[in-house]
Amino acid sequence: MLLSTVILPVDRGHDGGRAKWQRAKEPGFHAAYTYDHLSWWTFRDGPWFGALPTLTAVATVTARLRLGTVVTSPNFRHPVTLAKELISLDDITGGRVTLGIGAGGNGCDATALGQEPWTPKERADRFAEFVPLLDRMLTEDAVTESGSFYSADEARSILGCVQRPRLLFAVAATGPRGLKLAARHGQAWVTTGDPKLHETGTPEQSVEALRGQVERLCKACADADREVAGLDKILLTGFTPDRGRPPESVDAFVDFAGRHQEHGFTEIVIHWPIAGSDFAANQAVFDKIATEALTQLG
Template sequence: MKHGIVLLPEHRWKAAAERWRAAEQLGYDHAWTYDHLMWRWLADRPWYGSIPTLTGAAAVTRAIGLGILVATPNFRHPVVLAKDLVSVDDIAEGRLVCGLGAGAPGYDVSILGGAALTPRARADRFDAFVELLDAVLVRGDVDETSAWYTASGVTFHPRAGDGRRLPFAVAATGPRGMALAARFGQIWITSGPPADFGTRPLREVMPVLRKQLRGVEAACEHEGRDPGTLRRLFVADASAGGITGSLGAYEDAAGELEEAGFTDLVVHWPRPEPPYQGDEQVVVDFAEKHLAGER
């Protein structure tokens, strides 16, 4: 199993840089930051942009994977996002992963005056978002218009002529999103039941996770894809909490998730206060016991 950690973009860079370096030194496989204009519990606090943050992280680390968790159509256009992604990935020398999600209602919509969308409309928009982002990154030359986006006479450089496209990690809990993960993703992401921040014990969430695993496997099979080629990533501390409450809890959760079929576990860097309140030493102890020497 691969292990990752989320670093909220809430600290000035001098302090934040030390945490990104620490995540790499501890041996984590990947480190992520959130992509929001404002974020639910910290809307009245400092909150920095994901693209500049990941650019800085790319410059102060050498090997750890770097990821957006997750870019959405709420305020991103695929053509502009593609340019930003390729720029960061170049600085990171190929270490960037682009997490993608449909985008839930909230500040990212309301502060720009966006219209409230039905779940079906958000799913339609997400289809168009992922398809256009992939087209720009893979083909480079794009000239098309949909109900959601215009990409008029795009000639995108650098072109992906070598066939490589930076990895997509698609967050999905339903059939349509899972189909996108199966078509375009290298990683599928879930945090359990959607919009659930109950932080219940993992054992109470596992039935939902097992059902979701079956769903994403079925989506792969429908696309004619080997389900084993799609990594399956669980983001802790939303629907399931307490995982970093102790070293034993962290170890037990990692074992149970791996046995169920997950390939990656991502936790949040513990904060001194909610959300994600906890003891940093647990993260350090887990890394020293299980991740030391892997990088």
């Protein structure tokens, strides 16, 4: 079991943001991620910095910690320009980038570029083009592709990624089309649980729903003639009925993580506490989880 954190890009570097990322490199965390949005719900009226510039800055003060997004989406990204930025980031980090990538959702920055809100089908259609084209952009020197939504004309990516054949994809998906993309293109799969259970479900119902998601992922991998064991399974906490936040003790968190480990999850991601927000938590307990939980999980 791996333990990682997600640090929201809400702090100026000199106001504490730099210190958080530097502390995240301490023993315990496998990776530190950030959200790739232009703004996000309850933080819309405050500071919110760009994900890739933030990760680039963090790369200069860390050496071994993996860095990444949870998650990047087509809301305001294009595979050609995104690939160039990711190749640059992977080079700067020395090959430590994991790209969390998903179809996106409504709200936040979904219409920031002036587009009409996409339906779930439109999102799935775009994502089905976005991921394969981005994959090609990160593995081929030059790409020409004419798609319904995303195209490339002699787009160059010479040298490519430090990681070979490219940096890691962690595909966020729960539906059949997204799980198919995870099975074909992902080195990891990401979920936040069943959104229908977020407000009114129970922790037991959530665990059962997650078990069902893993089973559907297994089927998608079998259909793709791929061993599901080769795909890391990441749970981004904070969106299940128990909210998945750092509990009152290390033992309580170990119990939470262990229940999900039993169903195949290989990485748990917890939010760095932010006072006065949905992600408020006891910093001292969070710190103890970061340094002690893995010993008990094994």
